[in-house]
Amino acid sequence: MIESLLFFAQADTNRLWYALPLVVSVSLVYAATRHERMSAILRHATSCAVWMSGFVAVVMTVLWFMGG
């Protein structure tokens, strides 16, 4: 029982990696539509990625507690 739960937990964690390219690409493209210089784009993209990841983490935490 515990092994199967761990397996599913592992599978769910692995699936989170699929969010990484999405966060990176969306942040970069969004930032690039607001700036022209690469330094400004990268700065904006970084803050955007942090904001998005934080938002996803908060939603996940809420769902985690609701599910538990």
Add this chain to the structure above:
Amino acid sequence: MTDPATTNEEPADASEEFEQVDLKNPLLAAGLALLLPGLGHLYQQRYAKAVLFMVCILPMYFFGWSIGGGKVVYAQWRPNAPILEQRWHYVCQFWTGVPAWPALVQTMFNQPFGDEFMVAPELSDRFGGGNEESDWHAQYHGYYELGTVYTMIAGILNLLVIFDAVGGPIGSVIRSDEEKKKLAAKNIPAATAEARAKS
């Protein structure tokens, strides 16, 4: 407090906030951006952004297409289905450009590229329940949905890119050649002039 409009001081962030962009022919750039992400920016000689858009959007689209088994991009109108059960995903995917358009051609012109590539699923129920689309879901599990999301987001992002090709980045200054000449004659950096005007 000193008013920058009445002094010669340039705001510290003026060069950052008011970036000048030469959009050449914006409509042509938009058309090219619609064909392929980054192509419009390549035409506008905004090379760094062109590469950035290509590197971000195209791999995302093809990765999504790949993990969904090449089945996630198709166009289909289901005559008897409710409006919310139509294939609206393709409305987003379409904006990726040429990589997504064969799906539309396949549907509109009776599958000129064969019956495997970007073809809409058979929707008739089979004996024992289910149809071809439910088979795809069963075969690819969550990756079918994930691939659909990747390809949809790629299309939506390219829509932003098209807007950027037409209007430049938000906060940028679009100047005609005449205005640029006037500013050059007065020896005023355009960014400073814009900062003064805004303040």
